[in-house]
Structure formats: C-alpha cells, structure tokens
Amino acid sequence: MAELTTEIEARGPVVWVWMNRPTVHNALNEEMIRELIARFRSLAEDPSVRIIVLAGRGKSFSAGADADWMKRQGAAAPLDNLEGARELAEMFHLIAACPKPVIARVQGAAIGGGLGFACACDIAVASTTAIFATSEVRLGLIPATIGPYVVQAIGPRWARRLFLTGERIDAPRAQEIGLVHEVTAPEELDAKVAEIIENLLAGAPGAQRAAKELVHAIVARAITPELMEDTAMRIATVRSEPEAHEGLSAFLEKRPASWVTPR
Numbered sequence: 001m002a003e004l005t006t007e008i009e010a011r012g013p014v015v016w017v018w019m020n021r022p023t024v025h026n027a028l029n030e031e032m033i034r035e036l037i038a039r040f041r042s043l044a045e046d047p048s049v050r051i052i053v054l055a056g057r058g059k060s061f062s063a064g065a066d067a068d069w070m071k072r073q074g075a076a077a078p079l080d081n082l083e084g085a086r087e088l089a090e091m092f093h094l095i096a097a098c099p100k101p102v103i104a105r106v107q108g109a110a111i112g113g114g115l116g117f118a119c120a121c122d123i124a125v126a127s128t129t130a131i132f133a134t135s136e137v138r139l140g141l142i143p144a145t146i147g148p149y150v151v152q153a154i155g156p157r158w159a160r161r162l163f164l165t166g167e168r169i170d171a172p173r174a175q176e177i178g179l180v181h182e183v184t185a186p187e188e189l190d191a192k193v194a195e196i197i198e199n200l201l202a203g204a205p206g207a208q209r210a211a212k213e214l215v216h217a218i219v220a221r222a223i224t225p226e227l228m229e230d231t232a233m234r235i236a237t238v239r240s241e242p243e244a245h246e247g248l249s250a251f252l253e254k255r256p257a258s259w260v261t262p263r
Helices: 030-045 067-075 078-096 113-120 147-165 171-176 186-201 205-218 225-238 242-252
Strands: 006-011 014-019 051-056 102-106 109-111 123-127 131-133 182-184
Touching: 006 030, 014 030, 030 078, 051 186, 067 078, 067 242, 078 113, 078 225, 102 113, 102 186, 109 113, 113 123, 113 131, 113 147, 123 171, 123 186, 131 171, 147 225, 171 182, 182 186
Parallel strands: 014 051, 051 102, 102 123, 109 131, 123 182
Antiparallel strands: 006 014
16 A cells, blocks of 8 residues: 555644655655545545644655656646646645635745645745745746636736746745745744634634635636636646656756756
C-alpha cells in the first residue's frame, strides 16, 4: 500500500491537514491531489469540525505541481490530461468553497499551486521565510486552475505582473498586495495561527458558513463549474504543447529552457 501524502491531526474542533512530501517541498502529484479532495470533502461534512488549517511538513508549504507529474500529464492522452486538470481544479474549489473557515499556514516555498492554496484558503498566515511565485510561464505553462483564486485575492493588476514574469516575492510584499493577511517570525507562526483560531471559535458556525456564501455571491466573477472547466481545459491544452515539454524537461534536467537568452 502506497504511503499517504497527507496527514490529519485533530486538535479538538480544529483539524490540521498536513501535506506530507517534505523531501520534494510538498509538490503536488496525483496522489496528493486525490487525497486532498477526499480530505476536504469529508471535513466539510463533519459537524465536529469547526476550523481547518492547511499546512506543509518540512521546510516548505508547497512548491506547486510536481514537474514529473506535469510532464506525464502533458504526454498523456488528451482525455487523461484533461481529467487530471479537472481534479486539480476541483481540489482548489473544495478548499475555497469549504463551509468551514480554512487557514493557510505558510512557510518556505509557496510556488504555483502553493501560492494557489494560500489564495483559496479564507485566511493566510505566512512566516517571514515564505517565498511566493506563479512561475508557470518559466516552464511553458500557465497558472490556470489557481488563476481565479489568485485574481480574487490580489486583483488583475498584480496577477498580470506575477503571471507574466514568474518572479518571486517575499512575505512582506505578499502581504502588501493582499496575498496573505499576516506575516510573522518563524518561531511565532503557530502562535499567530492559534490567535486567529481563537477569534474564529468565537463566531457562530452557521453564521460563518453564511458569511462565506455571502462573499462568494458578491465577488466580481463567481468561481462556477463553467469557470473551473475553462481553467482545466486551458492548462490541459498548454501542458501538451512543445513549450511545456521543453520547459518541464529543462527544469528536470536543471538547464535553461530554449527560450532563455544567455547573459
């Protein structure tokens, strides 16, 4: 039996969902995506759960999609490629649409999907060690399935810059643009999460659920099944293109991609 890529830790009415692939900085593969889908479906329906904390074991929160997995998906049959993209879109949707408050506890790398997690969660708390990027274009890809959550969090202006450059930003800049709510020293990260949990536990669960529904109802563009399908089709298409094959191969081979001009 394959080892699980996620862990559940219950602390009374608060459940911590730990991504547990620390040797690869909690990079997403098909197993982790499916486990997170199952975890959030179950927790959403569990009346004993008040709050969920999404966290990563080891040095990093999540370095995004596993490059080997993305390369396999890009080389897969079109329907298999699209189905993998749909699962990715569903995972982010289940986190964002969860009726319980969800907190992202972020340290180290929060790249690509890792940045998407921070935006899909209701509240994001980051260590000063955190580094954020949507580096997909540097691999010949696009941040499609995380795109709606990132744009809702930071707005289209900053999204265009980060999506186009793939540059890395530190935690203070992430807070400045609305990507995270709180930035704290590494040794104070859990205390800050605990403080937010205390505030959340003071609220009524039904009212909190209704409050989340209210926000979803009034955002500029709701994240509908149609939008999720659109983002899944976009990433499935792009990662089957030659640029993506070259970008992912260059990343795995630790060399510049063909479009990078030597300095």
